[in-house]
Amino acid sequence: MGIAWFVVLSAFIFCIGAAGVLTRRNPLVILLCLELMLNAGNLALIAFARASGNGDGQVFALIVMVVAACEVVIGLGLIVAMYRRKLPIDADQMSELRG
Amino acid sequence: MLLEQILFFVAAGGAIAGALGVVVLRNPFFSVLALVGHLLALAVLFLLLRAEFLAAAQIVVYAGAVMVLYVFVVAYVGGIEEPLGSSAGPLRVLGPVFAAALLVEVAIATVGSGLRAVDSTGPDVAAGFGSPQAIGNLLMLRFLIAFEMASYLLLVAAVAAVVLAQRRRGLEEAGGERFSQVGRRPERGPQAEDPAAAGTGSPGASPVTEREPADGTGPAEREPATAGTSASREG
Numbered sequence: 001m002g003i004a005w006f007v008v009l010s011a012f013i014f015c016i017g018a019a020g021v022l023t024r025r026n027p028l029v030i031l032l033c034l035e036l037m038l039n040a041g042n043l044a045l046i047a048f049a050r051a052s053g054n055g056d057g058q059v060f061a062l063i064v065m066v067v068a069a070c071e072v073v074i075g076l077g078l079i080v081a082m083y084r085r086k087l088p089i090d091a092d093q094m095s096e097l098r099g
Numbered sequence: 100m101l102l103e104q105i106l107f108f109v110a111a112g113g114a115i116a117g118a119l120g121v122v123v124l125r126n127p128f129f130s131v132l133a134l135v136g137h138l139l140a141l142a143v144l145f146l147l148l149r150a151e152f153l154a155a156a157q158i159v160v161y162a163g164a165v166m167v168l169y170v171f172v173v174a175y176v177g178g179i180e181e182p183l184g185s186s187a188g189p190l191r192v193l194g195p196v197f198a199a200a201l202l203v204e205v206a207i208a209t210v211g212s213g214l215r216a217v218d219s220t221g222p223d224v225a226a227g228f229g230s231p232q233a234i235g236n237l238l239m240l241r242f243l244i245a246f247e248m249a250s251y252l253l254l255v256a257a258v259a260a261v262v263l264a265q266r267r268r269g270l271e272e273a274g275g276e277r278f279s280q281v282g283r284r285p286e287r288g289p290q291a292e293d294p295a296a297a298g299t300g301s302p303g304a305s306p307v308t309e310r311e312p313a314d315g316t317g318p319a320e321r322e323p324a325t326a327g328t329s330a331s332r333e334g
Contacts, residue, residue, distance in 0.1 A: 001107050001147060003221055009111050009144075011205045013118050019198030020122035028127045028173060032134050035165075036118050039141055042153075050148040053222040058150050058229055059237045059245070065153075065160060066249040070256035072165050076172045077263030083176045084266070 006047035014040035025091050027082075031075045038068045107147055113140030131169045138162040150229035 017036030024030055042061040049057025082089060117137025121130045138161050145154035227233050238246045 001103050001220060003219060005107065005111075006144065006148065008209050009114065011209050013114060015198070015202040015205055016115070016118040016122055018201050019195070022194040022198045024122065026127055028169070028176065029121070029130050032121050032127075032130050032169070035134060036121060036137070039138065039161075043141060043144060046145055046148045046150045046153060049150070050221045050224075051219065053224055055229065055233050055237050056241070058153055058234060059242050061150075061153055062156065062234065062238075063242075063245055063249050065156065066253060069160065069165055070252055072168060073256045073260045074263070076168060077260040079172060079176060080264050089176060 003047050003051040006050075007044055010040040010043040010047065012040075013037075013043070027075070027079050027089060027091050027094075030091060031072065031079075034071065034075075035068060038064060038071075103147060106143065110140045110143035110147070113137070114144065127173050128170070131166060131173060134169075135162050135166050138166070148229075149224060152229055152231045152234045 014037050017033045017040060020033030020036065021030050024033065042064050045057045045061040045064065049055060049061075079089065082094070087094065114137055117133045117135075117140060120133030121137065124130050124133060138157060142154040142157040142162070145151075145157060
């Protein structure tokens with residue numbers, strides 16, 4: 001199986017995720033689409049690691065997973081804080097830094 | 100070889116279907132489920148790329164732990180069904196336009212370059228290529244600083260999550276109290292003689308009773324539970 005197939009697939013998934021971030025309004029779904037984009041990047045990293053034959057890219061993908069987990073925790077914490085303060089769970093209406 | 104190709108196309112189809120499901124489905128809960136399917140398909144692709152440890156980590160950490168976190172938050176906030184697309188204004192048009200432009204751009208980049216540099220199956224690798232031992236060796240020998248920074252980042256994120264999700268008294272009173280008074284005034288009358296209910300909105304209330312104004316559900320059905328906890332606390 002050629003490496004190029006994996007790279008093209010990761011580009012497709014990245015585009016789908018980016019389209020979700022650009023078009024959806026629910027912050028939860030935006031976070032999910034960010035996960036899609038990060039996973040597409042992971043797939044490309046691992047494909048390139050396979051193409052070059054050493055494991056550096058896999059370590060890089062592992063670190064990306066750690067960063068993604070941190071991002072999820074912060075993002076979900078923000079959503080819970082928004083919900084507690086009865087702010088609308090809608091990215092279009094959250095246009096000010098000051099709640 | 101044939102089996103590998105079949106597996107690739109099945110997993111790639113599953114990954115794309117899951118990704119489309121995340122974007123298209125209206126209920127956030129189904130979006131999370133679609134993402135779980137997507138992650139499982141990606142784990143199969145990782146296995147095809149000889150990254151066994153990462154495939155296992157993907158399933159255990161991502162599809163297991165992180166998605167459970169998502170499900171909890173979706174259940175807490177409530178699955179808000181929203182119409183697809185932006186509410187109004189230029190965002191409604193510009194969002195899909197930018198998404199299509201990005202797709203065209205990436206398609207040009209991938210198809211135009213022909214991916215000549217990577218159009219191979221990769222070199223033959225040793226048996227333990229993506230095994231936990233190989234990854235551990237790399238993490239401990241070559242990427243020790245990145246490893247330590249990752250653990251530090253996780254610590255910072257955990258502390259930040261606690262700080263973000265806790266109830267801050269000053270902010271809750273400034274924001275939440277105002278909202279709660281608008282919504283609660285009429286329903287407060289019949290329960291005014293209840294000492295626990297009367298102390299709900301006062302600034303000196305305990306954190307347990309403080310929870311009341313910030314909740315999204317109706318105060319009437321929550322009142323007995325609050326009264327019980329307050330009574331046990333005072334008594």
